[in-house]
Amino acid sequence: MLLWRQFLMEWKLYARDRAAMFWTFAFPVLMLLGFGLIFKGGDTPKLSVVWVQPAQAQAKDEALLKALAQFPTRLLPMSPAEAEARWSRGETAVQVEPTAEGFRMKVNSYLVAQGQMTAQVVQQAFLVSQSQLRGQPMPTLIPVSMESPGHAKSANYAAFLLPGLLGMNLMSMGLFAVGMVNVSYREKGKFRRLAVTPLPKWIFLLGQVLHRLTVTLIQTVFLLLIGRFVFGIVNEGSYLLLTLVMVLGTACFMAMGFALSSFAETSETYAAISNLLFFPMMFLSGVYFTLDAAPKWLQQAVIVLPLSPFLKALRAVFNDGDGLAGHAVGLVVVAVWAALCFGLAVKRFRWA
């Protein structure tokens, strides 16, 4: 009853702060639209090759160009000066320059993945052109296709992005929005008046967690609707399981924000320590790259962080339409984090 009233009042006050509410809902939607549109492209992405035009084209040059045209490449012919400028700007992954006897190829070390793949294609095209020049039969090449591993049902980038975005959004809501708001309210003395009432801390905190939980669930519905109607991404799994995973994740990251906020006196300190937690968690959770190259102990330590099991479970349901059987351990990790953080938050919470 008290909890319910507290929850309603949180919503009421929240709804009056139009700007904050607008951004809470608009930001993840804009992110999804932005990223989704950039990567929507549709067809197989083309590999760009900068072609430095020689003063006089020889037969070998013509042959290579013809061979390259058979591969999924985009040829960017330009003068040596233009090519040099583009290279210096760091935009070129691979540049091919005909010389008197053969060719010279440069690969951008900053764009390794794209560069290596393109370089390989150029090598193959070179072999093809050599055979043609010598009148030999065309070598048979292994056909290559690009696919996204593990997510066979929805392979476009927006579909891969959506669950990640949901997860990131949760984590930043919890660590940044919720925690920061609490620290700054405490700093401004907005909780002191509550401290002299008999309101139990846990009701106050749980009221906030429930409020944020519903805010996040509404955000999720928005993102799912946009995914569905703009990008045609559908949830492959059960909505019940999806809700379950989302609720668990939200509770976890909100509680984490509350717990963390009890360690900072000022908003400035809070900003620092929340970043200190956010970025390692983001990078170590395998969202952006795998940790195969990392030391063993680090890989094992990372298993206990909640972001990656949460995202794995979310992707399993959303992208693959699987059940949660294989993710029981991961979800327990998330639940344990949620419970520990909430307990810690209640224990350490100070009104002033």
Next chain:
Amino acid sequence: MLEPALRVRGLKKQYPGVLAVAGVDLDVARGEVFGLLGPNGAGKTTTLEIIEGLTEADAGAIEVLGLDWKRHGTEIRSRIGVQLQSTSLFNKITPREALTLYGGYYPKSRTADELLELVQLKDKADAYHITLSGGQMQRLALAMALVNDPELVFLDEPTTGLDPQARRSLWEVVRRIKAEGRTVILTTHYMDEAEALCDRLAIMDHGRVLTTGTPAELIAQLAIPSVVELSFEGAAPAVDGFDARIGAAVEVRGDLWEIPTPDPKSLLPRLLEAAEAAAIPYQQVHVRRATLEDVFLHKTGRSLRD
């Protein structure tokens, strides 16, 4: 017989570089209006907030309504009402909502309408907190201190920032709270307020209680119940041996000479004659009863507002 409203012994609080409360003892009986009087930084707020359970003391024993904070925290909170020196609420909550919300935290509560009526805030009942004036916020804070029908009410500078008329009407509210049988503990800088409202007072300075008693007792403690004042145009001149000539201490305060005396009747002729002889350019002579201000001056050697 009911327990006393408040019993405090040996209260101490050290902040970095300042001993904010330096061993305070207080006793407040049920039904009293008790005042803590003292200049800025005297330790009034710190003392109150320790008693209210907001701040932890370094040492000392506290009984609120006969209860101990450690064992009966929730019960104490349910039975006391608190107006903080500054109350910061959520910007977009209205007085009516705040009263209803906070009332909901207590086992029994008074209605928002009744309280808004009491503090004369009905016309702002549905305005956002952030749009209220300082005095209106102050009145809302008072109403919030009464929301749980408390037995003991703490008011930290309840009239600071109020216009003279609002101050008077707040005094009326405090008298009504007392008439309802509640105990009130308030802090103030204002002498007239302390005299008008308080049954008993403690005068505080530098974290200590200098003296305690009814306003009349405190003034009577001064062996000098009257003060003769000579007023000057502009700043008063230096005393320059004049005190020796009349055989009484002369204190220079702004545009006044103040001469405390137990017997103004015999001092006055002597004083006027000596002033005439020394060609003291005074404008007016005024005889008044000693006030709490004089008690404070006497106890601390400085004025309350310095």
